[in-house]
Amino acid sequence: MGFSLKLCPLVFLLSFFLAFSFSLSFSSSSATQLCSHEHATVLLQFISAFSINKSASSECEYFSGVKSYSKTLSWKEGTDCCFWNGITCDNVTGNVIDLDLSCSNLYGSFPSNSSLFLTKSLQRLNLSFNDFKLSKIPREIGQFVSLKHLDLSYSEFSGQVPNEISHLSNMLEVLDIGNNNIKDTFPYWLESLPKLQVLILRSNKFQGFVRDTKANSSFSKLRVLDLSNNDFFGPLPVHFIENLKAMVNPLEDDNSAQYMGGSFSYEYSIVVILKGLSIELEKVLTVFTSFDLSKNKFAREIPKVIGKLSSLKGLNLSYNNFSGQIPHSLQNLTNLEWLDLSSNELVGEIPQELVSLTSLSVLNLSNNQLVGCIPQGNQFNTFGNSSYEGNLRLYGFPLTKSCDGNGLPQQPPSSFHGKDHELWEFGWRVVLLGYGCGFVFGLLIGYLTFHNGEPKWFVTLFNGQQNQRARNVRKARTRAQRRN
């Protein structure tokens, strides 16, 4: 008993020591609380400008495949902001480096005086799929000195692109301001951003010429250029295209090969309209290059120089006013997987050399004025007739009008001798038969109408089909509207 009593103070001391060191380690771990109070305050202030409105992110799921949810509901004062939804901190410094508020049901005018813009550590900002009620993109955005990725797509921004964006860090790699209401001319001043790899301006109201750039290094790292669905017009600038060095030869430059990802676990992806579908490309972008100028009013000839963009995987020039012939230089785009030149004013023959494009899996030359025989062999054996429709003087497989062995259109039969004669007779019999049937059917309807006022079964059948069709058209239309 005495022994244990003597030990007591020791045990007491020991347990005290343990408890103390425990609390010490505990307090030291809470001292490494990641998010700074300052950042938390700035973030809370920033989102106080918006209300939560489900319909503000209604396009999110359809176009990005992600379900929208109100990320900012987890943002509570007094908690570590590095654990808030949509926020990633640098795990050493505790600074906020990634703010992803895409698809967050944010609704309201975008504040231009927010101290968020002073967050020097921010590297990626994603505000896509919200509704900023036709706010202007604030000039203050140029103050993010470390920004690499800026995604403002599908968020109801209007006005012009503030050229303060060119003050952004020399780090900017990705700029997506697609699917807004921006009315501006081509933002040349972006040429000064030395690392810009992805530029997406699609589905806005950009207009005017895209003229040549002066500096030789303009847009030299660009891999994805999407200007589609705007009102750009005029000829394509030759020097501008020549300068797209990363598209000319991607292997020349090792730095650009570490595109996306890099040392971060962050998964970058963009939605590219690929082979007619919106497809999200993750990381694949290391080797991905595409050029989409579709749905504008670009005109004149497709410049030969486009054949220099040898790393291109996708080229879409559809729905423009390009005239002249398809340049033979396209044969040099050996990595091309899809080529869409449809709905232009192209004339002449399809260059035979295109047969050498063995990676090509989608080709669309429809709705032009192309003539002659479709080249045969390799990939050309795989394209269906919808690749060529709307060119009335094209011949050969897969079209029904055939070409002879010399690559010349077969002459339509000029006489009705022998077998032709029999065919002709047979043809006439069919026509007469059809005529006769129609006549009898007409008589029957006439008779029924005369007797009963109107043939009910016929009216029901016809109206039913009409209504169904109207419904389908309506559905398709609302979809198309949502997309544009």
Ligand SMILES: *[C@@H]1O[C@H](CO)[C@@H](O)[C@H](O)[C@H]1NC(C)=O
């Ligand atoms: C929610 O947003 C939609 C448009 O995105 C708007 O029409 C509607 O008025 C908003 N509702 C509220 C309560 O603000």
Ligand SMILES: *[C@@H]1O[C@H](CO)[C@@H](O)[C@H](O)[C@H]1NC(C)=O
């Ligand atoms: C911090 O982040 C880096 C890069 O993502 C990672 O390699 C490292 O393991 C992280 N450190 C800690 C302590 O989580």
Ligand SMILES: *[C@@H]1O[C@H](CO)[C@@H](O)[C@H](O)[C@H]1NC(C)=O
């Ligand atoms: C920004 O301006 C609005 C009014 O225009 C004001 O209510 C708000 O406090 C300002 N915010 C900051 C951070 O200055």
Ligand SMILES: *[C@@H]1O[C@H](CO)[C@@H](O)[C@H](O)[C@H]1NC(C)=O
């Ligand atoms: C641009 O490149 C061309 C040839 O590639 C050269 O002649 C010209 O001097 C260069 N201009 C500048 C400003 O570097």
Ligand SMILES: *[C@@H]1O[C@H](CO)[C@@H](O)[C@H](O)[C@H]1NC(C)=O
């Ligand atoms: C932004 O968020 C959307 C939706 O979550 C996503 O599809 C897109 O890839 C993101 N953009 C960037 C640049 O990471």
Ligand SMILES: *[C@@H]1O[C@H](CO)[C@@H](O)[C@H](O)[C@H]1NC(C)=O
């Ligand atoms: C080219 O662009 C048009 C219009 O933007 C689009 O409808 C078409 O699907 C695209 N073609 C390919 C092959 O992606």
Ligand SMILES: *[C@@H]1O[C@H](CO)[C@@H](O)[C@H](O)[C@H]1NC(C)=O
């Ligand atoms: C298309 O180009 C032709 C000249 O090649 C021009 O006459 C015509 O006005 C242009 N059409 C449009 C819609 O720009």
Ligand SMILES: *[C@@H]1O[C@H](CO)[C@@H](O)[C@H](O)[C@H]1NC(C)=O
């Ligand atoms: C294709 O590329 C080769 C080598 O770069 C070049 O010599 C040739 O002129 C190009 N062909 C066309 C039609 O531009």
Ligand SMILES: *[C@@H]1O[C@H](CO)[C@@H](O)[C@H](O)[C@H]1NC(C)=O
């Ligand atoms: C080519 O484009 C037309 C519209 O211009 C479209 O109807 C057709 O389905 C497309 N064909 C292919 C193979 O993409």
Ligand SMILES: *[C@@H]1O[C@H](CO)[C@@H](O)[C@H](O)[C@H]1NC(C)=O
């Ligand atoms: C296109 O091909 C389909 C079957 O693949 C055929 O039914 C159709 O008649 C063809 N159209 C033309 C214009 O050749």
